[in-house]
Amino acid sequence: MKVLIxxxxxxxxxxxxxxxxxxxxxxxxxxxxxxxxSLLSDxxxxxxxxxxxxxxxxxxxxxxxxxxxxVHCAGMVSFSPHVKSQLxxxxxxxxxxxxxxxxxxADKQLIHISSVAALGRSPGILxxxxxxxxxxSEDNSxxxxxxxxxxxxxxxxTAEGLKASILCPSIVIAxxxxxxxSGRLIGYVLxxxxxxxxxxxxxxxxxxIAKAVDLCLQxxxxxxxxxxxxxxxxxxxLEALALKLNKRPPRYPLGKFLSGILWRVEWIRSWLFKxxxxxxxETAKISGGHYKFSGNKAVRELGLQYYSFEDxxxxxxxxxxxxxxx
Numbered sequence: 545m546k547v548l549i550x551x552x553x554x555x556x557x558x559x560x561x562x563x564x565x566x567x568x569x570x571x572x573x574x575x576x577x578x579x580x581x582s583l584l585s586d587x588x589x590x591x592x593x594x595x596x597x598x599x600x601x602x603x604x605x606x607x608x609x610x611x612x613x614x615v616h617c618a619g620m621v622s623f624s625p626h627v628k629s630q631l632x633x634x635x636x637x638x639x640x641x642x643x644x645x646x647x648x649x650a651d652k653q654l655i656h657i658s659s660v661a662a663l664g665r666s667p668g669i670l671x672x673x674x675x676x677x678x679x680x681s682e683d684n685s686x687x688x689x690x691x692x693x694x695x696x697x698x699x700x701x702t703a704e705g706l707k708a709s710i711l712c713p714s715i716v717i718a719x720x721x722x723x724x725x726s727g728r729l730i731g732y733v734l735x736x737x738x739x740x741x742x743x744x745x746x747x748x749x750x751x752x753i754a755k756a757v758d759l760c761l762q763x764x765x766x767x768x769x770x771x772x773x774x775x776x777x778x779x780x781x782l783e784a785l786a787l788k789l790n791k792r793p794p795r796y797p798l799g800k801f802l803s804g805i806l807w808r809v810e811w812i813r814s815w816l817f818k819x820x821x822x823x824x825x826e827t828a829k830i831s832g833g834h835y836k837f838s839g840n841k842a843v844r845e846l847g848l849q850y851y852s853f854e855d856x857x858x859x860x861x862x863x864x865x866x867x868x869x870x
Contacts, residue, residue, distance in 0.1 A: 545761060546570045548611040550598065550642060551618030552591070555720055556657060556713075556750060558583035560615060563754035565590050569761075572611055574604070574618070598638045604645040613653040615757055616642045619694075621659075621687060621725065628686055635690035636697065643701040654708040655760050656698045657753070660746065660770060660837045661688035662712060673838045674712075674768045683833070702766070709760040711753065714772035714837050717856050718750035719863030730860075733785045733793070740794035741778040746837045748772050749851040749859070759846040772839035773850035784853075788861050 547564055551557040552573035561571050565587045573584065577595045584591060596603050598618060608614060620627070620634035639656065646652050663676045665683040678692050695710060702708050720727035748771045756771055779794070786793035842848040851859070 545613065546572065546611040547613050547615060547761070548572045548574055548607055549615045549617060550574045550638075551616075552593075553579045553581050553584055554617060555583065555718055555725055556716060556753060557615075557617035559718065559750045560617060560754045560757050561591065562587055563751070564758060567758060569758075572607060574598075574607065598641045601641050601645045604641065608646050608649060608652060611652070613655065613761055614642065614646055615655045615657070617657045619657070619691075623685055623687055631687060631690045632693075635687075636693045639694035640697045643697050643706070646706060647701060647704060650705060652707070653761065653764060654698070654701070654706060655757055656695070656708060656710045658695055658710050658712045659688070659691045660712045660714045660772065661685065662691035662695050663770070663837070664688065664692065665833075665835065670834055671836045671838060672770075674770055674841055707764065707766055709765045710768040711756055711760070712768065712770045712837075713748050713753050714746035714770070714839075715748070716750050716753065717747050717860060719860050729781070730785060730789070733782055733789055733791050736792045738794055739796050739798040740782050742797045742799070743833045744775055744777050744836070745781055746772045746835070747774050747776070747781075747853070747856075748839070749856040751859070752848065752850050756842055756846060756848050759848060763846065765846065767841070767845060769842040769846065770837050770839050771842055771848075772837040774853050775836045776853075784857065788857060 547569050549557055549561055549564075549571060552561045552571070553575045557573075561573055561584060564571050570592070571590070572592045572594060574594050574596060575581065576597060579595070581588065581593070594607060596607075598604060616639060618634070618638055620631050622631060642654070646654055660672070661684075662678070663672055663674075664678040665672075665681050669676070684692075698706075698708050698710060715726055717726050723731060752773060753771055756769065759765070779797075783793040839850065843850070
């Protein structure tokens with residue numbers, strides 16, 4: 545199968561590209577002009593790399609004409625108050641452009657990579673599945689809003705006949721820079737900082753997302769699927785990472801009062817230096833939550849088998865060691 549992947553050079557897009565290439569799919573990697581392709585170095589000779597902006601709908605449509613399916617990974621993750629316009633441009637307008645470009649192709653399939661953030665939060669509901677309806681709430685970050693608005697673009701396109709699946713991963717665990725994405729958790733443990741959030745975290749192995757994409761392609765699925773393999777307390781997660789790193793784990797719970805002070809200090813620091821805050825009002829609230837995202841539907845309908853937490857940790861740390869040795 546010939547598959548176009550937007551954002552193919554990113555953390556998630558590169559893993560999906562590698563998985564599909566290894567399965568024998570022909571991958572067209574759509575990346576921005578001048579994009580860093582280092583995460584695709586192992587398969588660069590097996591890719592058809594195309595440089596374009598998603599705002600160039602004409603070129604994008606020509607690429608879609610030549611493929612069987614589109615996996616839309618391009619997007620932006622940030623909780624910084626300084627990048628709201630960039631978030632809207634990347635997550636909402638980018639998705640709208642992809643939906644516009646693929647419209648009218650009855651034989652094409654779209655797999656849209658969303659987020660559990662797009663499911664929203666409702667007071668009193670702690671276990672969330674695909675039936676969860678979006679509600680306006682202070683618990684929804686602006687990032688979550690943009691992912692929800694992006695899904696609305698996909699829903700509009702499906703109402704017009706597009707065949708589409710929506711995948712909603714929880715926090716993605718993958719080998720990555722300790723200053724980016726879930727790698728910040730490893731960076732936090734390396735600093736041996738003493739505090740841990742009181743809440744719980746929902747996790748999924750990046751390879752599980754890649755497997756889910758292939759299963760959607762095989763089955764031509766048209767559903768919405770949460771991808772989340774495990775829920776655990778932040779304390780338990782940070783202790784497991786500390787054990788792997790031979791570091792002292794955090795020892796003291798971070799209460800509302802102290803986290804309130806921290807996000808305010810970080811807000812001032814980020815405003816003065818125009819940098820991303822380490823913690824925001826939104827992330828402080830999220831890290832104290834006890835929501836569970838159920839990934840069972842993907843098991844039942846797609847046949848997805850999640851990696852165990854132990855397998856994921858071994859994968860991440862083996863990859864980190866291998867990267868350091870090169």
